[in-house]
Amino acid sequence: MSKKKEIQYHAIFWILFVGLEQLLKSITIYKDLDTTWSILQNVGFLLLELLIFYCNYLLICPKTIPNKKWRLLIVAQFGLIILFPAIRFVYEEVILFKITGYHNYDVRDLNPLYYIYDNSYYSIRILLFSLVGYFMKYLWNTNAQVNRLIVEKKHAELQALKNQLSPHFLFNSLNGFYSDLYDTNPEVAADILKLSEMLRYVTYESENDMVLLKDEMLFLQNYIDLFKRRFDGKIAITFTYPNNLYAYKIPSLLLIHFLENAFKHGITDDYDNPIIIEVKTEAGRLIFTAANKYGVTQSYDEHGIGNKNISQRLNILYPENHSMDIEQNAKYYKVTLTIPLS
Structure with missing residues (x-):
């Protein structure tokens, strides 16, 4: 997959993802989308999702999936599941609180385990999207490479057929020279044997x-x-x-x-x-x-x-x-x- 096409697919995905998410929020939860807190929270939350998505897509998946390092991949996913609420907590409950004076969560609900659990839906969701996206890219590129190899192999076979001189004729001729020179010129005979072995190996x-x-x-x-x-x-x-x-x-x-x-x-x-x-x-x-x-x-x-x-x-x-x-x-x-x- 070309970089240009990959960027286009990602742009389409994020437009749909953000559009649907904001539409859902405006209908079900948020009634004050014009407030300073809500705008800053939405922008920060989107940037956090982008960070987790591309940390997984660009860094972790390429280092683990092609090399079949599944344990490392699983450990990294759990790490990102914890990293997501940690960054969100610092941004929303510390930085935004100092700017606007509002908390996103009730102070009584800011228990670490509960906070991680409550954010697991968002972190797991974005990780699944990044994994599916990378697997699709990986399968696309793998199939393209296999197809290219098949075409190159067929081309090489065609060229070999065009240029082929019967290997058996060459081997028999070289073996005949080897036999003729074995007693009279053993050094040349040894060289001919090596050449015959090389030709057989290449062929x-x-x-x-x-x-x-x-x-x-x-x-x-x-x-x-x-x-x-x-x-x-x-x-x-x-x-x-x-x-x-x-x-x-x-x-x-x-x-x-x-x-x-x-x-x-x-x-x-x-x-x-x-x-x-x-x-x-x-x-x-x-x-x-x-x-x-x-x-x-x-x-x-x-x-x-x-x-x-x-x-x-x-x-x-x-x-x-x-x-x-x-x-x-x-x-x-x-x-x-x-x-x-x-």
Whole structure:
């Protein structure tokens, strides 16, 4: 849902809500709507409702509902139910009383428990409106993201069909080259095997939304080995990752973009300042770091298309549950990606 459309819906809601509420008050309760106290009370009460509504809608719901933190959501709702009468009491029974000399409640009814109970109708009502509004927005955006992913996937499949050369033909050819060179040139044979494994991984494993983390690490290692081979091993890079990856899963082909960027823009022959690719797992989360120096004449744009695509993909897969921090100066670039492990 676009911001403009969201604002329009909210404006319509508040016009109807305030209009109906004031109409009901004028008919049933308030006969002196022109008095100073009544005007100030109505304005203050509306501002309080807006405060509680958007505190829940903009702060609490986005931090809890997408991450399924239901206990925190429930605790926060109870907190707002208490916050509502607390603010109302200060405004109406303290501030307005000093201005107008009138109380809203009889002094004998200003027992804290009774005051919270008597205001619970208004606080719960506005919280329910904010929850329903956020859930509608969340479902709207989720459906839009799913539809966009489906369209993008279909487009990618169509492009793959247009450009496809039979993978079996390539695999069989590479395996044939490997067999021919195994005895006479084992180094080249090993490189061909790595290339075959990479091609197989990109062709088949990338069809899955999630892949084993250990397979992704092997893919990156093969990429690095072939890149080193291309430059006769004169590549300054350190690649570290834990051995105990078990059955962790991550989105397929998520990390190769950062490795390609490091090779494309980084200084690859400075052994005092090598390219650093580091993978760690902590508390069920993956922490991926890529850092490198680059020449002052290089154009290293952290806002490039590749990073935008990665950010968009992460926002769809892990809304409010990931981070991609970029540090950059005139000669140094570092990106740190943190995502939950499946």
